Amino acid sequence: MPSGKILVAQGGGPTAVINQSLVGVTLEARRFKQVERVYGARHGVRGIINEDFVDLTQETSHNLELVANTPSSALGSTRDKPDLKYCQEIFQVLRAHEIEHFFYIGGNDSSDTVRIVSEEARKAGYPLRSIHIPKTIDNDLVGNDHTPGFPSAARFVAQAFTGANLDNASLPGVYVGVVMGRHAGFLTAASALGKKFPDDGPHLIYLPERTFVLEKFLADVKATYERFGRCVIAVSEGIHDVSGAPIASLLAKEMEHDAHGNVQLSGTGAMADLLCEEIKSKLGIKRVRGDTFGYLQRSFIGCVSDVDQREAREVGEKAVQFAMWGDRDGSVAIKRTGYYSVEYELLPLEAVAGKTRVMEDEFITASGTDITDAFRLYLRPLLGSGMPDAFRLRHSPVAKVRDQG
Amino acid sequence: MPSGKILVAQGGGPTAVINQSLVGVTLEARRFKQVERVYGARHGVRGIINEDFVDLTQETSHNLELVANTPSSALGSTRDKPDLKYCQEIFQVLRAHEIEHFFYIGGNDSSDTVRIVSEEARKAGYPLRSIHIPKTIDNDLVGNDHTPGFPSAARFVAQAFTGANLDNASLPGVYVGVVMGRHAGFLTAASALGKKFPDDGPHLIYLPERTFVLEKFLADVKATYERFGRCVIAVSEGIHDVSGAPIASLLAKEMEHDAHGNVQLSGTGAMADLLCEEIKSKLGIKRVRGDTFGYLQRSFIGCVSDVDQREAREVGEKAVQFAMWGDRDGSVAIKRTGYYSVEYELLPLEAVAGKTRVMEDEFITASGTDITDAFRLYLRPLLGSGMPDAFRLRHSPVAKVRDQG
Known part of the structure; x- marks a missing residue:
């Protein structure tokens, strides 16, 4: 009883x-x-x-x-x-x-x-x-x-990237948004649900399910920037090199450990700042900005x-x-x-108990820097009703009059 | 004609x-x-x-x-x-x-x-x-x-602090949120509109209208942490020392300048990270987290x-x-x-043209780290309808049975 x-x-x-x-x-x-x-x-x-x-x-x-x-x-x-x-x-x-x-x-x-x-x-x-x-x-x-909990955080991330993409289109440059997710890239991948038009960002997505190679990253950014005149990037806080060492560890000299032995990757803007510095110094792009979404993405009220x-x-x-x-x-x-x-x-x-799921291969494109339609189909219904939508002006150019003479 | x-x-x-x-x-x-x-x-x-x-x-x-x-x-x-x-x-x-x-x-x-x-x-x-x-x-x-533009950004900041305060109450520690605003503290002050219960954060607000003194800041944080067991802080990116030199300049070795001669304070998490480091090292508080709201606050869709x-x-x-x-x-x-x-x-x-308004004195408390009811009255109608509201459980303690014997 x-x-x-x-x-x-x-x-x-x-x-x-x-x-x-x-x-x-x-x-x-x-x-x-x-x-x-x-x-x-x-x-x-x-x-x-x-x-x-x-x-x-x-x-x-x-x-x-x-x-x-x-x-x-x-x-x-x-x-x-x-x-x-x-x-x-x-x-x-x-x-x-x-x-x-x-x-x-x-x-x-x-x-x-x-x-x-x-x-x-x-x-x-x-x-x-x-x-x-x-x-x-x-x-x-x-x-x-x-x-x-994931669908609401994913909705925040998608909406944040919708806004960040519009901001970046208005004042072109490179934008890096760092998203939570120690081992699984689902939340970072949700950034792609903020895309609408074909040239919208995020143009590149870096997940912990794939090895992060700095030289490849810089080449990706360069190619995207040359193609669109701008580049919006979503990066998981959990990206790591081929040995499994977190990229964030390249930056933070002293890393905090919490009681579970997990490296503290949240609550610091270090990784976004380092990646921005790399892009500025190696690619010579002037306007490079980084945001670390931090705690906003998990407890935001009203999203x-x-x-x-x-x-x-x-x-x-x-x-x-x-x-x-x-x-x-x-x-x-x-x-x-x-x-x-x-x-x-x-x-x-x-x-x-104690097991960790990561993103299934079918959700990640062969390039490793984008998500598939299978993921889009998987995530969309979870985001719920009333997702805000972005619109743009149609381009009706006016003929120049000065340079014709 | x-x-x-x-x-x-x-x-x-x-x-x-x-x-x-x-x-x-x-x-x-x-x-x-x-x-x-x-x-x-x-x-x-x-x-x-x-x-x-x-x-x-x-x-x-x-x-x-x-x-x-x-x-x-x-x-x-x-x-x-x-x-x-x-x-x-x-x-x-x-x-x-x-x-x-x-x-x-x-x-x-x-x-x-x-x-x-x-x-x-x-x-x-x-x-x-x-x-x-x-x-x-x-x-x-x-x-x-x-x-x-200000009311919507203020709404984002208020909602963000409502969530950050709830998060901080759940896992107590110190939280620092850095808000945009080079010379005027209005947007940082909007964080106070996320407060509801008397012990809610932000407990401390640092505005560019008042001189920032690091020792005073640390004393404020210490006193708040001792009182509430936690501390939520809103900081303007534009805080400066008595000479007018931006606090952010203490950190960023190389500072970018845009075409207007303004120091770039956005797009980097450096100031939040530095302030967190100061709190950890000087006050010996273990759980200290910082977020830089960055571009999210000005272009977020759906808020x-x-x-x-x-x-x-x-x-x-x-x-x-x-x-x-x-x-x-x-x-x-x-x-x-x-x-x-x-x-x-x-x-x-x-x-x-070219003039800059800053927060009126009547909007800032004598302590310099909080806003007045006059500001609350000024800002609340601007935030619009449908502001989300936070609720908490009432405390009905259960008697301990183990420690009585």
């Missing part, structure tokens, strides 16, 4: 829709009469260790709906990645509070946390149901068609995909249904079933 | 609504039966010198309406600032094409161009009507309550103030009306008449 108490937490980097999943869990759980309390742990697993819980049963449905539409993690997040000892401590807290359902919303690090907690519970003979709910702007969870909102809500709801009516732990996954429709399924935690 | 030909051009940095003014001029001019042709010069005054004109009379009204809603300068822009010789050449072209109405949409550099062209026409006895149409995200034109769109359209329309029915050259200006309503007037070019 269930204890009547469930716990939900949010881990990893925030997204524009992660609160939809939180509210999906909370409201759906409140419909089950055996659920007495819905607790939220503040700042992820760290909040479990610290017994830092809030009672979401005392929150109004109305405010929950408003929070659902607010970006970032309303419960707070953490970068902690529990080891065995950490997980044993999680148990002591869960047991002490008689919590028997644990929902953790996060990316592949978080899914690994759920896997470890689930195993520890089984070994300890504690009746815990553990469900991982997917979330990541990187879109790098295996077993998922895509992950909640959200309605498809993403809907799905993020549903993975939260389905997680509760799988937990209440099912007989196993797992990771909720999105499966595409049509053009465009989805179903949700519960994957074994081992199938998802 | 008018020649029947008018010329319109766009100068300086693009905005999200500058095409509204272009279309306002074009459609309004097409209503006057004495107007035979509406020409657009491509890439500003440079396009006049090059006789690079397009015939906007051959464009459909429908496409013009769509272009009006597209950010950036549809005709292209330029950073050229004409001197006397340049202006004499402009004449030769205008005279050769029998153009007798010249509309130039731009900021204070562009207004100065219109002033010189107007003077040259008068001296040469050439019957030219020259009207400057205001545009700048910096909001630094004197004689205007505000300038078209536009409807008030800004409406007014940008009207300054274009009024420019034509002033030209056709008036008897003098000038600069169209927005005058606030109520809460919230505006009227348009034609100022003498000398009153606007």
Whole structure:
């Protein structure tokens, strides 16, 4: 018999829709009469260790709906990645509070946390149901068609490149936009969805799925600049050389490491600046500008995909249904079933945990610097309704009168 | 008698609504039966010198309406600032094409161009009507309550800080967002409109209207971090020391200069990175992140103030009306008449040209690191309808059970 108490937490980097999943869990759980309390742990697993819980049963449905539409993690997040000892401590807290359902919303690090907690519970003979709910702007969870959070970040990136391309066409030069994505290039590739007319940028896209060679990059930029008189470039923060060493490491002398051993590539404009310097000095182009999209792309308010909102809500709801009516732990996954429709399924935690999906080869052109129509077809429905569209003047030239004489 | 030909051009940095003014001029001019042709010069005054004109009379009204809603300068822009010789050449072209109405949409550099062209026409006895149409995200034109382009950029900055604050609350640390604005801090100050709850960021705002002292900055950050456990900071790219030397110059060893003699502060993430380094090394705070908003803030598609769109359209329309029915050259200006309503007037070019407005003292708190309610009241109606709002969970703590024993 269930204890009547469930716990939900949010881990990893925030997204524009992660609160939809939180509210999906909370409201759906409140419909089950055996659920007495819905607790939220503040700042992820760290909040479990610290017994830092809030009672979401005392929150109004109305405010929950408003929070659902607010970006970032309303419960707070953490970068902690529990080891065995950490997980044993999680148990002591869960047991002490008689919590028997644990929902953790996060990316592949978080899914690994759920896997470890689930195993520890089984070994300890504690009746815990553990469900991982997917979330990541990187879109790098295996077993998922895509992950909640990615479509809204992709929409931001596409809209940003639509604007950057128009800006660059107005004052021609070279523009470099650096996009998040440590191992997977999906978000950088989304820049291509900002293109409309054939000569629109981004003209070149550099993904972590392909080796970055500086000389090739400069040759690409030169050729594009000569052809269009300008060049718009999308670059993933995770680009690396043939040895796998991040290009960013050429620049940042001291690199920060977070608790997961990941090099900090976000929160600094160094790579954009270095690439711009290379273009200026090696190609002799005067007007070269770089932007690093940074945190804007994952928590911007007011640029959200309605498809993403809907799905993020549903993975939260389905997680509760799988937990209440099912007989196993797992990771909720999105499966595409049509053009465009989805179903949700519960994957074994081992199938998802700690694994990293990268862009499929069919999504990248042979040149390695553009995306295919297959990717365009894949991403477009995810961006949702009401995507803004760019228009231009038709060219009706007026004859010169001065130079004719 | 008018020649029947008018010329319109766009100068300086693009905005999200500058095409509204272009279309306002074009459609309004097409209503006057004495107007035979509406020409657009491509890439500003440079396009006049090059006789690079397009015939906007051959464009459909429908496409013009769509272009009006597209950010950036549809005709292209330029950073050229004409001197006397340049202006004499402009004449030769205008005279050769029998153009007798010249509309130039731009900021204070562009207004100065219109002033010189107007003077040259008068001296040469050439019957030219020259009207400057205001545009700048910096909001630094004197004689205007505000300038078209600023409200939409301000909306982007406010929304960006709403998201950045939520992100920072989720994963606490220090966040530095660098905002455009060489001499005027209006756009940086707009970050404060992203605040809702009393402890929301931006907690500190650094404007070019106040001297930046690094030691004071670090003390401010330390105090804020100790109070809230986190700190969100908005910094203008134009901050400077007591001698007026830009803080950015401490960092960038080689600084680019554009044709106007302005130091290039945009298109590099150097200042954000330097400030983050200072905070890390001097205050010992581990999680410090910086974003440079760069070009995103001026040309982002899909984050536009409807008030800004409406007014940008009207300054274009009024420019034509002033030209056709008036008897003098000038600069169209927005005058606030109520809460919230505006009227348009034609100022003498000398009153606007080449002058720079900065933030009024009443808009800045005594501390120098925040804005007043007067500024909040000034800016809020400009941001337009449908501003997204952020919500948070109410705190209903659950009693700890482990630590009681």
